[in-house]
Amino acid sequence: MHPEPVIPFDNTEPRRTRTDKPRRSRNVSAEVRIVGSVDYVLLLITILLVLIGVVLVFSASYSIADIRFGNPFLFFRRNLAFAGAGFVIMLFLANFSYENIRPLSWLLYLVTVGLLVLVMLIGEEHGGAVRWIQVPVIGNFQPSEISRATIIFMLAYLIERNPKWPRTLIGLAILSGMVCIFVALIFLPGGFTVAIITSVVGFGLIGVASPHFWKFVVAGVIAAAGVGGWLWQSYISGADFRGGRFGVWLDPFSDPLDGGYQTIQSLYAIALGRWFGVGIDNSVQATFVPEPHNDIIFAIAIEVFGFFGAVVIILLFALFIWRGIITAMRAPDTFGALTALGIVFAIGFQAVINIAVVTNTIPNTGVNLPFISYGGTSLIVSMAMAGVLLNISRYSVQKGRRPKDRPLT
Numbered sequence: 001m002h003p004e005p006v007i008p009f010d011n012t013e014p015r016r017t018r019t020d021k022p023r024r025s026r027n028v029s030a031e032v033r034i035v036g037s038v039d040y041v042l043l044l045i046t047i048l049l050v051l052i053g054v055v056l057v058f059s060a061s062y063s064i065a066d067i068r069f070g071n072p073f074l075f076f077r078r079n080l081a082f083a084g085a086g087f088v089i090m091l092f093l094a095n096f097s098y099e100n101i102r103p104l105s106w107l108l109y110l111v112t113v114g115l116l117v118l119v120m121l122i123g124e125e126h127g128g129a130v131r132w133i134q135v136p137v138i139g140n141f142q143p144s145e146i147s148r149a150t151i152i153f154m155l156a157y158l159i160e161r162n163p164k165w166p167r168t169l170i171g172l173a174i175l176s177g178m179v180c181i182f183v184a185l186i187f188l189p190g191g192f193t194v195a196i197i198t199s200v201v202g203f204g205l206i207g208v209a210s211p212h213f214w215k216f217v218v219a220g221v222i223a224a225a226g227v228g229g230w231l232w233q234s235y236i237s238g239a240d241f242r243g244g245r246f247g248v249w250l251d252p253f254s255d256p257l258d259g260g261y262q263t264i265q266s267l268y269a270i271a272l273g274r275w276f277g278v279g280i281d282n283s284v285q286a287t288f289v290p291e292p293h294n295d296i297i298f299a300i301a302i303e304v305f306g307f308f309g310a311v312v313i314i315l316l317f318a319l320f321i322w323r324g325i326i327t328a329m330r331a332p333d334t335f336g337a338l339t340a341l342g343i344v345f346a347i348g349f350q351a352v353i354n355i356a357v358v359t360n361t362i363p364n365t366g367v368n369l370p371f372i373s374y375g376g377t378s379l380i381v382s383m384a385m386a387g388v389l390l391n392i393s394r395y396s397v398q399k400g401r402r403p404k405d406r407p408l409t
Contacts, residue, residue: 036394036395037394038094038390038391038393038394039323039326039327039390039393041319041323042320042323042324042327042386042389042390042393043094043390045316045319045320045323046090046320046371046383046386046390047087048316049313049316049317049320049370049371049372050083050086050087050371050372050379050383052301052313052316052371052372053079053083053297053369053371053372053373053379054076054079054080054083055280056293056297056300056301056304056372057075057076057079057293057297057372057373057374058073058075058076058079058280059280059281059283059286059300059304060283060286060289060292060293060297060300060374061074061075061076061286061292061293061374062076062286063283063286063287064286064287064292064293067287075293075374078374078376079293079374079379082375082376082379082380083379083383085376085380086379086380086382086383086384087383089380089383089384089387090383090384090386090387090390091387092387093384093387093388093390093391094387094390094391094394095391096387096391097391097395098335098336098339098388098391098392098395099335101153101157101339101388102157102160102335104153105153105154105156105157105158106154106157108149108150108153108154109150109151109153109154109178112143112146112147112150112182113181113182113185115133115143115146116143116144116147116182116185116186117185118133118143119131119132119133119143119144119185119189120185120188120189123189124140131144131189131190131191131194140376140377141376141377142375142377142378144186144191144194144198145194145377145378145381146377146381147182147186147194147198148197148198148201148346148350148381148385149343149346149381149384149385149388150182151178151179151182151198151201151202151342152201152205152338152339152342152343152346152385153339154178155175155178155179155202155205155206155338155342156205156334156335156336156338156339156342157335158174158175158178159175159205159206159209159334159338160333160334160335160338163334166206166209166210166211166212167210167211172206172210175206176203176206178202179198179199179202179203179206182198182202183195183198183199183202186198192365193353193365193366193367194367196227196353197346197349197350197353197367199223200220200345200349201342201345201346201349203216203219203220204216204341204342204345205338205341205342205345207220208338208341209334209338245259245363245364245365246363247259248260248263248363248364249263249360249362249363249364252264252267252360261290262289262290262296262364263360263364265285265288265289265290265296265299266285266289266296266299266358266359266360267299267359267360268285268288269283269284269285269289269299269300269302269303270299270302270303270358270359272284272285272303273302273303273304273305273306273307273309273310274306274307275306275307275308276305276306276307276308276309277302277303277304277305277306277309278303278304278306279304280304282304283300283303283304284303285299285300285303286300286303293373293374294368294373294374294375295354295357295358295366295367295368295369295373296358297368297369297372297373297374298310298313298354298355298358298369298372299358301313301372313372314355317347317348317351317370320344320347320348321344321347321348323393324340324341324343324344324347324348324389325340325341325344327340327389327392327393328340328341328344328392330393331392331395332395336392336395339388339389339392340389340392343385343386343388343389344389346385347370347371347382347385347386350367350368350369350370351369351370353365353367354367354368354369354370354373355369370382371383371386
């Protein structure tokens with residue numbers, strides 16, 4: 001008879017006999033840490049999303065790359081290279097025990113803070129926000145994308161080592177402070193939406209680990225209402241460009257040639273797609289939508305694949321979230337459970353925001369669609385996080401079976 005698996009958030013040590021092997025962490029029994037196969041459903045979902053992204057980037061960027069650079073395959077080739085590099089990193093991390101991330105958490109946090117400060121000093125501005133720095137060979141590099149993963153690892157590490165912190169005022173203040181540092185460094189140069197995503201991921205993890213979960217939910221609702229009120233006030237006073245976006249959201253045709261142009265063209269693309277789409281080579285709106293291969297690529301997806309294609313993409317993200325939550329629930333320790341949940345928060349929430357923007361459900365803002373939008377930093381970081389999630393799934397406790405030790409190769 002096998003011993004009962006340790007509940008991820010239960011930090012009490014199980015009794016062990018003299019024959020038990022030493023544990024790697026204070027709340028993990030060595031007997032349940034049996035290396036098995038990855039969650040192949042999760043792996044398949046990730047690969048499908050990336051492949052869909054490669055196809056859509058080609059369809060969306062073909063015309064614009066030919067017009068601007070005389071090379072219709074420019075963005076497609078770059079994106080294919082990013083996807084290849086991301087797959088190698090994902091494969092490596094899927095076989096690299098997530099336990100090894102623990103001692104690197106502080107180093108990752110400090111390096112990310114340094115990079116965010118560097119963005120404020122020498123960063124390049126695009127679209128009213130300073131998010132990128134130029135790196136030799138790599139080109140544009142966006143440190144705020146790394147912050148999503150870093151804050152997940154840091155909080156998971158701190159909460160596991162200090163399980164009482166989410167229950168005490170001082171502990172909550174320390175954990176919240178770690179999140180606020182990132183949020184401030186991202187928001188000040190103009191990364192409004194990325195700062196919101198980082199705060200949702202960070203405070204969401206703290207809330208899950210805290211007995212005051214519903215208080216965090218209420219605080220989140222109040223914060224969302226506050227942001228909405230601020231945008232409304234900016235719209236009324238005209239003091240901030242985000243207020244203009246709020247007004248355009250209410251009526252895109254009030255400024256059809258400037259602020260509402262992108263939204264209007266996105267809605268046209270959605271309308272053209274109908275039920276089954278116009279086909280990969282027949283996108284019309286790819287020549288009208290600004291940067292169609294980036295933030296607005298979901299509109300091109302609907303034009304190309306139609307309503308049913310859009311439903312498939314949304315279902316794939318929903319399945320990714322579902323398998324990620326199962327991985328978190330079965331994780332053998334607190335660090336693994338919180339890391340898995342954080343990855344689900346980061347990928348899922350960003351996908352929801354992007355789809356809501358494209359369909360004009362919320363005001364227009366710059367955030368890409370994970371795994372699908374063009375962008376090296378975003379794609380590689382998203383695939384790296386998927387690799388960590390896959391690795392956690394290899395160690396997940398599964399009742400009634402002891403999986404074989406089989407690597408993902």
